Amino acid sequence: MPPRRFLTILLPAFAGALFVAIWIFVRASLSDDFRFLLPAPTEVLAAFRDHGDELWRATLNTAAGATLGFLAAVVVSFLLSLLLSLSPLVRVTFYPYLMLLQMTPIIVFAPILVLWVGAGLQSVTIITFLICFFPLAVNTTQGLVSTDRNLVELFQLYRATKFQEIRRLRIPAALPYFFTGLRIAATLAPIGALVGDYTAGSSAGDGGGLGFQTIIYSSQAKYPALFATAAVCCALGFIFVAGVLSLSWLSLRKWHDSYDRADT
């Protein structure tokens, strides 16, 4: 194993161990009355064991909301970006409302949504959609209108149709921008689903997601279980980001400068 490769594994592992050590030390230095504020790592692991079934079920529910909302945002934002890229006039017409959508606080919107479609997966999906939508739409639109002027002229010269220009030039050229938006949306999707579940979730039917579980654990003062929930949320976020990074690598590695020449 080359030393550099070795370090990229060793150093994060070391940082993690240091973090746990500090955790244990801080806990040890707390007086008995306050020790409940920071559960020991072993207690958190025990919470995983004790609440494993419900955490797993809640994780699957949140993952479903996050995935559905994320995918819907990808599809709809892509179609909207295509429309927005057609002319500056279309852009100025719709852009303020796109901003408005982003400015609306989810906390305020969630009760309205519950009123409209009911609490549960459908609300969670819509909230995730709303949170993921903006970065995707903005980045993809930017990509579609940033096509190299010379390449556009080349297509004009060869009398390409507008459809050919979009399909063969504008969309591939926008891919790096699209993936930037996708990366941001991937970190937001699990958070969106969690917030959605917290504000508009329901235990009816599927038993709710991680946000719902958060409400239950905090009301029951099950702090180790809360820490376990946080860890699960992190893991979910990592999976989303890893998925998008792999997809980005697969699509861009051969030609885009962001992927080093050395690994082609």
Place this chain on the structure above:
Amino acid sequence: MSSTASSSAKNVPPAVEFRAVEKRYGAGPVILDAFSLAAAPGDFIALIGPSGCGKSTLLKLIAGLSPVTAGALLLGGRAATPERASTGDELAYVFQEPTLLPWLTVAANVALPLELRATPPDRRAELVRTALALVGLEPRAAYYPRQLSGGQKMRVSIARALVLSPQILLLDEPFGALDEMTRDRLNEELLAIRERQSWTAFFVTHSVAEAVFLSNRIVVMSANPGRLHREIRVDLPYPRTPATRRDPAYHALVDEASQLLRSVEDTVAT
């Protein structure tokens, strides 16, 4: 026989003819003023002149990327309209930059003009191979542009232009960004290709030496507004080789063109 040949030669219309062409963008200044020039089929015309003299604009007009404001532009004796190029004479453009699609392989880049015209795939592959062979890049067919050197990218760009077997080839300072060695070699390759294909070329350049080496006619332009200042005939015989660059006649022409260009640039400066 010879009389038939000469009479048919007389009947062949110019490949490109400018008749008192004027060009301005919107209400902007006149870019090109009363420009008249007739290029016979097979002419290799180099365009030199100070920046702002409308050299690149001339190419855009021929390509149909932009319409003339006044006067007439004829391709093969017929008025040039934006629709013409798709139906009539094939026309190809080589830009200052290689202008390749970075997400396509070399072969796919060269195939692009064919693909946009829905050429059948089997025919396409054959044409791409031929075009790549012309520029000596067959072994690089599966490479991506970023894996190529500057000179190789420009060769791909030329192969893409040649894949349609154009009758008119427009080159806008294609070798300006390359080092001198590479530029000289590409000039020689371009002329070697010209021996095998017949096109009329318009070549914009800032290099007088390049203009003399490549062309049979050098058009020196003046700026503000862009006008045809003077034309120099380059009577060096084709095929031209590296030895041409040692020919005293070549040097005399480079001197003549340089002085002419300097006098034009001095007029602009004052």
